[in-house]
Structure formats: C-alpha cells, structure tokens
Amino acid sequence: MRIGLADVPALERGVSLLGSGGGGDTVTAAALLRARLGAGHQAALTPVDEVAVDAQVVPIGVIGATAVFAEKLPSGAEFRAAIAAIERWTGRSTDALVSIEVGGLNGVVPLVVGGQLGLPVVDADLSGRGVPRLDQLSLAAAGRGLTPVVLAEPGGQVLLLAEATSTEVERTARAFLAGSGGWAVLALAPIPASELAECAIPGTVSSAISLGGQALSTDPEDLAEATGGLVLGQGRVVEVSRRPGPTGFAQGSATVLDHRTRSLLRVEMENEYLFAMRDGEPVASTPDVLAVLDHRTGVPVQCDVIRQGVEVAVLQLPAAAFWTDPRRLPVLAPRAFGIDSDPILLEVR
Template structure:
C-alpha cells in the first residue's frame, strides 16, 4: 500500500501511544514525511510476508536523547548518509528499509528514508513498541547481529561500528551518539528478507496507523477514544488492552542517569488508592497499592484523560489528569530469550514478567 498524506498524523498518534512513555516525539518525523510527500516522494509500505528470502533490508533510526532532538532538528541527510555508508560497507544495495522501533519517532524515520530513496518500507519492526537501547530487539533475540552499524551526524561525520555482541554495539554507538551532541542517525541490523520474516514484530506500522485513525475518529465523533483502542486491539496480535487507572499526577521523581530519563510517577485516584509507575525513558512497571498491574514488555501508556493524547515521561507534571492504559504485546516479545533482553530482568526489576489477563 502507498502511504497517504492524511495517514501521517494517524501514524504519529499511534506511534506515540506505542512509545509507552518514551521513543521520542514522532511529530517531528511526521513533518519530515509530509514535506517529502509534498515534494513528490512516495512511500510504499510492504508486508514482511511478501519479502523474498534473499533481499537485503537495512533498518534506519534516530539514536539519542529525544529531548536533544527537539533542539537539534535533523536535516535528514544524516540518516541518508548512514544508510549509504552501510550499503557501501556491505558492498550491496538494500531493497528496503524498516523501523527498529515502532514507538515514537523511529516509526517515522524509515518512512522518510523510503520517500527520499524511492525504496519500500517494511510493515514491521524489532521492538513492537519503544525501548531505550538498540540491543533490545526481537532481531537479536533470534540471532541477528546489529552490526555493522553506521552512525552519522549533521556535520558529515560518520562511523561504522562492528561489535561482537549487540549489547557492546549499544554501548559503543551510544558513546558516539553522545559525542555527536546527544542525537545521531543510524542504519543497522542489516538483514535478509528471510530474517525479517522470522525475527520481526510484524504489521506494526499499519497497527500504529490504525490506532491513530481510530482515536481520531472517536474524538471527531464524540466517542470514547480509549474504548476505540480497546475495541480494536483484539483484531491484532496485540490482543488485549485495558484501562489500569484514572487519576491525578501527584508526584514525579525524575533524574537523568547515563543518558536516560529515570524515575517514577505517582497518580492518585479519586477513591481507589494510588498507582505508581517506574520508568527508564519508557514506563516499566505499574503498581496499584503495591500490587503489579502491568510490567514490561507489556505497554504502559499514560494519557490525558480528555484527549487520550499520550504523555511521555519527560512531560509528566503535577496536576495532570490522566488515564493509564496497558496493552499486551505479541508472543514473539515474551519468549524467555526475549524477556532476558527486554523483560523485567533486562531493566533490573525484581518482579517476574506476568502476562495480562482480561478483567
């Protein structure tokens, strides 16, 4: 399918929801895609199941602190350079690009690359949401190396990184992104079509677009946008969505540690106790009066109680009236190997993973 201009806002809205409180602002990327379409670019979104086994796919993304991005808008040349340098390093042209992360801004970057280079973007990603580090990928769970990775900045500087372990790749590339001023653009996890089909979380770009569309339709028709999401999810492999809590933000503790936004937020309900959510860029665990209601990798999103607009962890403020939703993630994200990488233990939480159960 070809991306229509009026689907861009839907994509951004859905990507913000799937960002689980992090992932960076997709609207910046949305503006970039709009301009590319206005200039005659086209984005062909293709189903991963339609890929030939032996094509080369190179995912593209922003790497760094989302807060930096706001002050340092990408020209776009950075990510095209990273992409081109990785192709040159591999001595092979890529057939398509795709997201490594559907939540937040990284759903939009590959769309822009696709529009500019005239290549397709694949309707799949490697996180099925947003995570803070680039080794937290279903690709890696199933043995795909993130290396070689190309990273570029706005001055024309770039690097190719090869690491034995994906966790080292994250460590090294993160160091470069910091020296590049806190935000950089990457091309990495070069993969075959067969690997994409076997290791990705599928149909997540169209998922984001459909979530965004349903929320907008509900808003326009005066319906409940939360109900619109919850009603839609059973049609997808994100089978269950539910409202965890509604209340007022009464306390936000937030610091910046090792380049991440780390902290916790407390939300008081009218007469039903309080909900506490811990986060590291993304929301990790929600406890109501001490009892775990939802835990990573399931998606926890805090939204404005009126508009259902997601509120990212860096924009949480005292007094906000919010509704907290949780969404269960596809099976490929909850295998033991997946949980090792981006389940509770991957974030140093003591609580084990627990699947969501319908009320």
C-alpha cells in the same frame, strides 16, 4: 499500503502510544512526512510477504537525544551516509528499508527517508514498541547480533563498528553520541527478506495506524476494549519523582490518584513506562505497553514531560507476540531494567 495525508494523524498517535512514554518527538517526524506528502511525493508500506525473498533490507533509525531532533533537523545526508557506509562494508546493495523501532519517531522517519531515496519501506520493525537500548532490539533477542553498525551524525562524522557484542554496540553508540550532536542515524547490515520473519516483527507500522485511528476516535475504555488492553487507572497525577539511574538513563515514577477507586497507581519509568503498582501491589509491566494519556486530549504523555496535576488515563496494551515468547521475554522483562519482579502481562491474566 499507500500512506496519505489523512493517515498521518493516526500514524502519529499510534507510534506515540507504542512508544510507551518514550521514542522521541513524533510531532516533528509527522511534520516532515506531511511536508513530503503535501509536496506531491508518495509514501507506502510493503508487507513482509510481498518483498522479494532475495531483497536486502537495511534497518535504519534515529538514536540518541531525540528531543534535540526538533532543534537540529536532519538534512537527509545523514541517512544517505549511513546507508552508503553499510553498503561499502558489506558489499551488498540496499533494496528496501525497515525501521529499528515502531514506537515513537522511528515509526515515521523511515517513510520519509524511503521516499527521498526511492526505496520501499517494509511493514515491520525491530522492536514492536519503544525500547531504550540497542541490545534490546529483536535482532539481538533472536541471537543474530547487531554488527556491523554505522552511526552518522549531523556534523558529518560517520562511525562504523565492525565487530562487537550487542552490549558493546550499545555502550559505544552512547559514547559516540556524547561527543557529537546528541543524535545520530543508525544503519545495520542488510537482512535478506527471507529471514525477516525470524528476527523482525511484521505488520507493526500498519498496526500502529490502526491503533492510532482507534485512539483518535474513542475514549480510553473503548480503546482498551478494542485492542485487548486494560485501563489501569484514571485520575490526577499527584506526584512525580525523578533520579539518576545506574545505566545513565534517568529513572523515576509518577503516581496517579484513581478517581474511580481512590487507589494510588504508581508507574515506574526510565526512558519508557515500565511497571505499575496499585496500592503497592504489582499490576502491569513491560514488555506490555504502558501508556499514559492526557484525559482531555487523549494525547500520549511522555515520561520526560509528565507533571503533577495533570488528569490522565493509564493503559496497558498487549505486547507483540515476539516478546511473550519465553526465549525472548527476559530481554524486556522488568528485571532487565533492575525491577525485581516477574512480568505481569495481559495474556496471563
């Protein structure tokens, strides 16, 4: 699937929706892609089943304080350094790239990097939505582990973590980011294309384009109907609270006065929107995607910028089937974020 300039707005809107209130700065990532396409370069997606079975596919992405990404743009050397380091350590060359996360800027950045490096980008990712922690990527959920891992930051530092549990990878990465430029490129060991279907989520980038195209041309009710989702509420944000969380991520909630029912819809958030209650009764949760849309523009509102007084629509969109599998569901279920509730998913309503 070739990506043209006309596809960028839909891609940006789709990955922003799948970020579930997180995932970082899609505006800057989309601008980088537009600049590349506008200069005459190409961007394309390769379906999983069209990648040569013996191809080595390297997962890449940007992690850390992605808000800083817009202030401290990548030079491109970070991606080259990360991929070169993982190739040296594993002794395997890179035949293609795959995103670690379709939700947010990582749904766009691999298309830019793939074009710069002359590598195809696989239409898949390792999350199917926005996820806050590396130990919640599909690789870890599938029991494969994450190491070896390479982190390359804008100042030139490159860290390779050869052996560690997925939890230790997450902890080490956060410590590295705290002492560097705030964000870094992450590269994981090459995955044989023949094994991608077991540990990645196929078709997510093209699905994001389709989702974004629908979001650009329909209102929230029509978007929910078209995607098998649900409008949880529409109204004014009457309260936003924030507090430090035990894991180092900020936590909080946003409360919406639903103008249709006059009920109060409270959405709990961390890096992403995680859980929703209507008048105190749980109604929706992760791993379904909870998205908050500006009522006037339809643009998704991220957790870190939602504020009192804004008119919004709150949507619940279905999770990728990967996460509804009972073996993997606990990785993104509410209790994984300290919320004492079973998952409340669209598929079980």
